[in-house]
Amino acid sequence: MCPAYYNGYANATTTGGTIMKPRVRYAPSPTGHLHIGNARTALFNYLFAKKKGGSFIIRIEDTDMARNIEEGTQSQLAQLAWLGIDWDESIDKEGARGPYRQLERLDIYKEYGEKLLDAGRAYKCYCTEEELAEERRQQKARGETRLHYSRKCLHGPERDGPYAIRFLVFQDAEYTFFDMIKGEVTFKSEDVGDFVIMKQNGIPTYNFACAVDDALMEITHVLRGEDHITNTPRQLMILDELGFDRPVYGHMPLIVNMEGKKLSKRDESIIQFIEQYRALGFLPEAMFNFIALLGWSPAADEEIFSRDELVERFDEDRLASAPATFDTGKLHYVNNRHMKRLSREEVLALCRPFLEEAGIGKEKDEAWLESLVAVFHDRLSYGKEIVRHYEEFFSAPFVIEGEALDFLRQDGVKELLVSLREKIHQADTLDAKTLKTLIKETGKETNMKGKMLFMPVRIAVSGSMKGPDLPEMMNLLGRETLLERLETTLGKIRMP
RNA sequence: GGCCCGUUGGAGAAGUGGUUUAACUCACCAGCCUUUCACGCUGGCAUGCACGGGUUCGAAUCCCGUACGGGUCACCA
Structure with a gap:
């Protein structure tokens, strides 16, 4: 500009x-x-x-x-x-131009209000709320488009009783300002009615x-x-x-x-x-x-x-x-x-209150919580969402249907899952690394690899074709749940 | 109703008269990477800037009108 x-x-x-x-x-x-x-x-x-x-x-x-x-x-x-x-x-941080609370500046507005009154740029208005409402009602009934104050107090005599102070708007004036965003904007004074600057209660208007x-x-x-x-x-x-x-x-x-x-x-x-x-x-x-x-x-x-x-x-x-x-x-x-951009610790700190509130991981240790957070870190939109993700993969009813079920009905899948179930059953310890190894071994034994190896396992333990890192997720699920879900899955694919 | 403001893809949004064959971001699709899923990376995605006139050698960009959307007309802020 x-x-x-x-x-x-x-x-x-x-x-x-x-x-x-x-x-x-x-x-x-x-x-x-x-x-x-x-x-x-x-x-x-x-x-x-x-x-x-x-x-x-x-x-x-x-x-x-x-x-x-x-x-x-x-x-x-x-x-x-x-x-x-x-x-x-x-x-809370007083500068030279305070006070910063308007109710503490009442004297100032009073002074300027009187200044305007003395200069004839404002006048006292004794109208009541009811009178004003009635006035507007009549203007509307007459089909007037500009609902402005009638100025009936402008020339009226001074009298006792509460009054508001109205600003006396000029006739036929234009107010133009350069708006940083909109550019030049102009208003005609005739579009603005005499407005109240000091209310009856002595407090200024906005x-x-x-x-x-x-x-x-x-x-x-x-x-x-x-x-x-x-x-x-x-x-x-x-x-x-x-x-x-x-x-x-x-x-x-x-x-x-x-x-x-x-x-x-x-x-x-x-x-x-x-x-x-x-x-x-x-x-x-x-x-x-x-x-x-x-x-x-x-x-x-x-x-x-x-x-x-x-x-x-x-x-x-x-x-x-x-x-x-x-x-x-x-x-x-x-x-x-x-x-x-946050570290794992920071994300856990952010999520912890929500996990606690939802009662997630109560009987698990700190490492489990960290893994849980790590597994979903990348796809978290906000802290509380961890609860939804958890529920989706860990506590929601375990169901397999549609495309996922069809995938499991391919040749060799049953043998693959049976073999994996045995390995999980027999393993001494189960952590993410071990689980990954077990999956690899199963793949070798049953001659399955790539998507044909990982996807059946993913579906069998989560019911879904998408989700977090597989070994990590299986680790969080734990041996008992894994065996249960594997069993359920095998039951499902036996009856086509 | 008067006045004021706005109108670009599925969505947000750049663009202020001439390298605009209309940035970029989200979403979506495809490919790559990962023995899975994500992440990440690469590519695709408006023959057209609400509509109609006008100004100009040249307009999404300026002007006028129309339509649509919004804001505001308080002794609320």
Whole structure:
């Protein structure tokens, strides 16, 4: 993009010709746990700040008293920290521009609200919720397309009683800004009705607090979800009237599900909260990696990166403007790739809680657990999946059917299995290495090799033509189960 | 309904007017490797960029319209 163009709409990036270090923020409201969409907003702001050597600030937007929840703030911060997103200034890390919790900044909003009142850019509104609802109802009934406040309090007399403060929107003004992602965006003031900046309870509304804080905290760039794009003109109006510089805005496309719908918290098809992924045994660096791919793409032939690599490669010009589809399959792939980088011990540590929870390997020793993990390491998409893999091969009902059964009905298979059964029965010790030797010996004796040797054994002990490494799997199964399954299999192929 | 945004293969997605005969990744298929299965490696997979006009010597890329999808119009953030 053209720098001159850029500066024509915002001067926050430069002052007196020197480039300032960017200051960006993530501003969650503590109404719940960290949602995947919010995590992405935080992540891109973080990436942008780190890449440019700037500061990443977390501001708590707790102005909705009704929806704030007790643990909301701590939960948000804890999950961000887990992802590996750390911050330079926030409620637990005071900087020069605090406080960082909006309810602790009420005096500030009050002061600026009065300033606007005095300047005639805002007015007191005594309307009740019921009156406003009735007004809207009538507008709709009349078929009006723009449902804006009627301004009936604009010229009304001052009176007693609670009031809200409304911003007086200019007539016939245009608000144009250069969006880092969308390009030039223009809104006409006539599309914006007089909006409340201070609620009756003395607490600011989102748009007001947000604009004032961005200015006072010297935020230079605001990267946020596209659902905020229509809030931008309102914030611009406030900024302009208060004489503040505008930050540069960038509106990121929404995250949608496979059906193209916005990720709603009620959507059952996708797990929505970071905490839930953590609980399933996903890796924080993999989540970081995956989320970075939601609406952004690297200029490389590779998509698997560490956090540092992502910071290094981040380029805001590569942020997409089309919706980002949340693809669970891709998430599994990314996590799998990151898990492959882990040592066996690390994977076991990740899987252990799930194994314990499922009661797997209770009577087995540590070596057995290690082997179990080793056998599935490569194909694990997340920690808890070890349970599913285990059940599939070890505890599910043993059945052989279809193609697998047909394979066993070939000549020589029966003799092969009988011979192997004897060897397993007689062996002193059974470990993976021994089992491999036994299979080889059986092959020699019965004159079977390659697929004709291994596949019948695989099917006979697992029921499946696919699965983990055969000797390792047989070792985990143990002598008793092997003999049982071999017996069952032989019984099956005797009766065609 | 007004306003705003978007639309490239089975899926994600590059591409910002001319080495694009449209990267790369996932999935899928084939081959190689492994005495089995995976892993890994190699190759295949859009005669076309929602549709219709236009601008241009030249458009997936710029403009206009249509269709479809989404967002937003609160004393929620």
